Amino acid sequence: MKKLIRVLVFLFLLYVVYYDVAKGTLPTQTNAPVHETETAKRLPYQIIEIKAGDTLVSIVEQQQKGPLPVPIDTLIRDFESLNPGVKATALQIGKSYKIPVYRK
Template sequence: MKKAIRAFVLCLAIYIIYHDVTTGTLIVSTKATAAPEHTTDGKINVHIPYQTVTVQPGDTLLSIMEELQNGPIPVPIDKAIADFEALNPGKKAQTLQIGKKYKIPIYKR
């Protein structure tokens, strides 16, 4: 009887590992986001609500966004970074500079 239970547990463990590797257990958002519109003069027209913030020493994009939201942000980090870079053309989220002003996206809960 013990051998049968061990064999069952082993098979179950193998199945769980196989399912996790092939399908995964994390929920992935499959919503498509609209590309920014280009105006006739070549500028990008972005429709994301934002607030202009001056970066202080020790600030990161995530810390600023969480402070503006009064808690965790309600969107995935990669979407937040993409929105930040769309609002601030030519700027990267990883290279915020102290004393500079940036447009930080605001999300509804």
């Protein structure tokens, strides 16, 4: 009787692992359609290709030839509104992004 219970428990565990791998137990992420925001429509930008060592802050400081004219939170929010679906902390080398341009 103990053997039968062990076999059934083992088969149940195999089924649980198979179900988890095949279908998953977490809901899939659905992306809602992205609409262009008002900020993205009126904010001036420049398209820049990212090189090794570039950060969002360093790129804007190079454009300004000096320190940031806005707080970093504003810079990140503007960048993410110009580039929907892209995080400011996840820039990829070789890709081009819209970088906000600020007046001095």
